[in-house]
Amino acid sequence: MRTHQRGATLGRIDRYILSQLVFAFGFFSLILVGIYWVNQAVLMLTQYISEGQSGIFVFELMLLSLPSLMLLVLPISAFVATVYVTNKLYSDSELVVVQATGFSVFRLARPFATFSLLIVVLIIVLAHLLVPSTVRRLDSREAELAQALSARILVPGSFESPTSGVTVYVRDITPEGTIEDLLMSDIRDPDRQTTYMADQALLVRDAESTNLVMFQGMAQTLEPNGERLSITRFDDFTVAIDSLIQQSTSDRVNPQGLSTLQLLTPDAELAQRTRRSADYLQREAHLRVTQALLAGGAAFLGYAALMIGGFSRFGLWKQIAAAVFLVVIVKLIDNSSIDAASRDPALWPLVYLSSLLAVVICLALLFIANSNLPARLRRRSAG
Template sequence: MGRFDKYMLQQLLMLFGFFSLVLALVFWVNRAVGLLDWLMGDGQSASVFLQLSALSLPTILVNLLPISAFGATVYVTNRLSNESELVVVQAAGYSPYRLARPALVFGLVVAVMTAILSHVLVPLSVRELDLRRDEIAQDVTARLLQEGTFVHPAKGITFYVREITPNGELHDIYLSSSLADGERQSFMASRGLLVKEEEAPMLLMFDGMAQVYELESQRLSVTRFESFAYSLAGLMAEVRVPGQSTRATTTTALLARDLSAENLATANSRMNKALQSLAVTLVGFGALIVGGFSRFGLWRQIFLALLLLVIVKSIDNSLEGAIERDPTLWPVTYLSTLLGVVLGYLLLWKAAHPRLRGTRGAGGELP
C-alpha cells in the first residue's frame, strides 16, 4: 500500500470514528430516555442503568456503522477533491480504480467490524440484556423499598412504607392486595422486614392488623397479630429462560441448532449487514469521483451519493420485511448489497472513461 493509500485510509478511519461516536450518542440518548424512565420507576440504581446502556450499544453500533462508513467516505473524498489532492495523484497516473483501493480496504475493515458485531457481540449482548431484564423483573425489593411513596409493583398490589432504617427495618407498613378472588386483603404493621427466601421473598410484619373484605357478602374481618409472614411470590414476574431466542443466539450456534429457513434467513441477514458497509462505501466514493474536479465543489455528486444510498437502503428494508413474512425468500437478502456494489463499479467505470460524458466539468477533466 502506497503512501497516499495509507494517508487516505487514515483519514477515512479517523472520520469514521468521529461519525460513529456522534451517531452512537444520538441513538443512545434516544434509547436511554425510555430505559431511564423504566428503571427509575422500578427503583433501580444508576449502576444498573449504565450496565443496560452498555449492553444496548452493540445493537446500536451494528445498524449505524454502514452509515458512518458512507459519511466518512463522502466527507474525505470531498475534502481531498476541494484541496486538489485527488487532482495531483490523478495527474501522477492514478486511475479511478487505483484511487478506490484505500476506500475498498476501508470498506472491508468496516465490514469485518460489523460482521463481528452482528454474528457474535450483538447476540451475546441481547442475551445478557434479557437476563438482566429478568433479574430486574424479579427484584421485588427495589420496587417495594421506596420511602413515603405508594407503589404498585404488580396489578392489584399497593404498598407503602414510611421509613427504612439503615439496618433495613421497615416502619409503618401498609399492604393492600386484591389478588385473591372475591376478597380484598389489607395489612398494616408498625414494623417489618423483607427477607429473601429461596423461592420468593417474604415480608415479615410485626405488631399489626389484617383486614379481609369479602366482596360478595360485603363482610369485613379484622385480625390483630404480633407477627405475620406474607409471601411475595405473587409479585414475581414469570421467569423466562434467557438466550433461547433467535436474536440472542450467535450465528454458529444458530446454524448448529438446525438449518431451518428462519435460521438461514437470520444468518444471511447478519452477513448482509456486514457486506453493506463495503457496498455503501463504494457508492459514496464512486459518486464523488465521477464528478472530476470543479472549483464550485461536488454538491451535485454528494446529492447523487445520498440519493443512491436512500435507494439501496430502501430496497434493503423492503427485502428485509418480505423475508420476515416469508423466510424461504432468504436468498434475495443480498440483492440490495449487490446493487450497491454494481452501482459503485459503474460509477468508477464512468470516471475512468471521461470521454463518454456528454459535457465536461466546470474545471475540466484530466486526460
C-alpha cells in the same frame, strides 16, 4: 525501474487515502457513539439510580450496551467518513491531480474498497461475537435485577405494578430497610380480590424465596360474585411475593444472545426456548451477515456517488445529496425486505436484496464516472 517507482507511488497514494479514511471513521464514530451513548446513559442513570442500584451496576450495563450501539452507529460513521474524505480530496484538488497522472476511477477505488472490507470485518466481529455475548450478559444481569424486589416493587412515594393485577405503594423506606405505610392490592383473581395495609413491613429473603412480613395491619378480601367483604386484622402477617414479579419470560432465551451457528442450525428444543420458529431463527442469522455487507456497501457507495462529478470550486454538494438519497433508498428496500421476511421467514433470501442492490449501484456509478473522464485521461489510464 520506472515500473517499480510507479508501483511505489501507487502504494503510497493508497496508504495515504486509506489513512485518511480510517482517521475520519474513528473521529465520526467517536462523536456519534458518544452522543448516543451519553443519551442512553442518562436514561439508565435516571431509571436505575432512582431505584436504588449502585453506580457500578449502572456502569456495567452501560458498557454492555455499547457493542449493540456500535453495531447501529458504525455503518453511518463509515458512510460519512467516505463522503467526507472523498469531498476533501476533491476540494484540495488531490484527486484531480491523481486522475491527471492516469489514475482511473476504478484504480482509485482500491483504498476505498479496502476500507469497505475493513468495515465489513468490523461489523462481522460485532454482530457475530461481541453483541451476542454482551446480550447474554445483559439478560443475566436483568434476571438478577428482577430478583431485587425492593428495586422493582418498593419505590417510596410511587405506585408500582410489578405484574398485571398487582399494585404496591409504600410511603417511605428507612435506612435500616423498614417499610413505612404499605398498601398492596392483588386483583389477579377476579373472584377473590385482596388488599393488604400495614403500618410497617420488612423484606425477608432466604435461599428459596422472598417474603414480605407485615406488622400492625389488616387484609381486606372482596368476593364480587358473592358480594362478600372479609376483613382480617393482624399483628404480623407474611406473604410470599416471588409471584409478584413477572416470571412469564424468565426461562425464555433471547435470540439475539445466541451464536450464529445456533441460529443457523436450530433444533426443536431451541425453538421452544426462544418461542420462535426455526425459519425465524435462521433469518436472524442471515440478518447478521447482511448487516456487515450493507455497511460495507454503504461506505463504498459514498465514494462511487461522489466520483460522478468533476472538480468544482463550489464543492460536490449535488453528489453528496445523491449519495445520501441512494443510501436511503437502499435502506428502505432493506427494511421492506426484512418486513417481508418477518411475515414469512421462509423468504429469508430477500434480506440479501439490499446488499446486492448496493453492489449494482456502486458498479453503475463507477462506470458512469469513468465514462465521464476526459478521453485523454482514459487513454492515459488505459496505457
